[in-house]
Amino acid sequence: MCGIIGYVGEKNASDILITGLKRLEYRGYDSVGIALVNSDLYVKKQIGKIAELSSGLDHNKLAKYTTGIGHTRWATHGIPSDINAHPHCDCRNEIAVVHNGIIENYAVIKKMLIKYGHNLKSDTDTEVIVHLIEYYYQKYSLLDSVLKALSKLEGTYGILVVSKKEPHKIIAAKKGSPLILGIGESEMVIASDASAIVEHTQKVIYVEDNEVIELEKDSFKTYGLDKKAIDKRIEDINWDIESIEKQGFDHFMLKEIFEQPETITNAFRGRMLADTGSIRLDGLNLSDKELNEIERIIFIACGTSFHAGIIGEYLIEEFARIPVEVEYASEFRYRKPILKKGDLAIVISQSGETADTLAGLQEAKTLGIKVLGITNVVGSTIARETDGGVYIHAGPEIGVASTKAFTSQVSVLILLTLLLARKRQNTAEEIKLYIKHFKEIPEIVTKILAKDNEIKEIAKQYKDSKNFLYLGRGVQYPVALEGALKLKEISYVHAEGYPAAEMKHGPIALIDENMPVVIIAPKDEVYSKVINNMEEIKARNGKIIAVAFEGDEDIQNYADHVIYVPGVRKMFAPLVTVIPLQMLAYHIAVLRGCDVDQPRNLAKSVTVE
Ligand code: G6P
Secondary structure (H helix, E strand, O other): OOEEEEEEOOOOHHHHHHHHHHHHHHHOOOEEEEEEEOOOEEEEEEEOOHHHHHHOOOOOHHHHOOEEEEEEEOOOOOOOOOOOOOOEEOOOOOEEEEEEOOEOOHHHHHHHHHHOOOOOOOOOOOHHHHHHHHHHHOOOOHHHHHHHHHOOOOEOEEEEEEEOOEEEEEEEEEEEOOOEEEEOOOOEEEEOOHHHOOOOOOEEEEOOOOEEEEEEOOEEEEEEOOOOEEOOOOEEOOOOHHHHOOOOOOOHHHHHHHOHHHHHHHHHOOOEEOOOOEEOOHHHOOOHHHHHOOOEEEEEEOHHHHHHHHHHHHHHHHHHOOOEEEEEHHHHOOOOOOOOOOEEEEEEEOOOOOHHHHHHHHHHHHOOOEEEEEEOOOOOHHHHHOOEEEEOOOOOOOOOOOOHHHHHHHHHHHHHHHHHHHHHOOOHHHHHHHHHHHHHHHHHHHHHHOOHHHHHHHHHHHOOOOEEEEEEOOOHHHHHHHHHHHHHHHHOOEEEEEEHHHHHHOHHHHOOOOOEEEEEEOOOOOHHHHHHHHHHHHOOOOEEEEEEEOOOOHHHHOOOEEEEEOOOOHHHHHHHHHHHHHHHHHHHHHHOOOOOOOOOOOOOOOOOO
């Protein structure tokens, strides 16, 4: 979704903005632009990629500009076009604004501005912001004009504003869209995402909603919307530039798939005490009493995080015997859910910024229940607004299609299951055994990753298929959903995930010799049922790609291809069965010539509703 970056310092701002925008590329975008200020205002914006914009810039000529703002746009109001791209400028070409978010009352404001003689050129909601600022700027300073304009806006925003009349300054403001300020030596970099900041500085402040910052190269002042000064705490970002580079891999997604042995380890490191058979998740901020009193857990999430939530549901209900519900955040926030004492809400979000998940969090809080978070991005809005939670410590995930964050989320959900199971059902000895098995998982994942070529060969045979079906039962059902999602996200092939037995109630009508069916069939208590489903597919000439446990020779009688993974206990099985599905989707997308890391229309972090 839209990315924004601003720089004020002593260096060539255009270079820094372009590099920063490239770091934000992964968020998904359709157009790009920059504005540079000195005694004049230079604006360049267009539909298409950052590299195209950059190649049209004379970087040497632009070296005189040491302040500027940049934007990658993901269209919401108005089609992707040069005119709709940000930055947007006022009538006099003095002020430029970039914006992430949605201004809900823009139509009313636009009408008023046109009545006052303003000339608005685009179809965007954003353009009203800059003209409103212009309206006040005739009388007030830039800071005061921004504050006055904000008081008229409804909706969400992360904005950066520059003016040629106050050229060495950026005014930034936030409500509902992320904004992080990086504090360097005689320079400030402000962005919607830490990945655009880390190469300049590790010192940051997290801008909160309804805060406005006035930035100059050596200073920043933070205000509330009432212009009262606010003290901010400077924090350290704990990741470095290597973690956001491809490091020899063709794509970020592939790198992230291959990082999973390490990221799963990071998710459980220090949290499993093998000698006492106990689990430590201190960040939950729940006393023993509170843990014992949980009567129901509600997971709230979107996309891949939602699939992790369903795995959490299956595991917690089976192993800890606590009722669990999983809700799409976008539904939860509006469907007037009934929550009661004893309920615990847990929001799951890789980015910690997904607008619907954030709104779900707020809805649950309003309804008076405790809300915890399972997030990856340290300091993200969701991490800060929850009552407690667990970081998954997967490191920056750049590929739009989530892979390592998913297995890390599942790993944390396994830890939560074990923590609750120890409280309710299991002895320390039993938990010790689970801990031992969990520690073996990263090595098992490494073995599966070694099957990359084998999976690529299968991908070659099915790369032109128009539809795929993914089937699994029990805890493998959400894995099937996730496998199908991976394929459609990055290869634009239609794919459906289904509980295997539900196939008979509809999808079976689609099966013929052109329909590959990916079946996850580990040796568990429903194995024989899944074999029956495979027979039904074979009887209709469907092609079967099975994911099965090593040693299961029999399955070859039913499947056209078998991808073997080492056998593991049911609790850990999703962590191993999902890996081949990620690799299959990756290879099919590459073979189809798709842009794996930046699939069309998708955004990594969906910060608008
Ligand atoms: C977008 C991303 C998905 C992600 C979903 C939820 O759709 O493309 O990869 O699963 O948002 O994001 P979150 O950051 O809340 O986990």
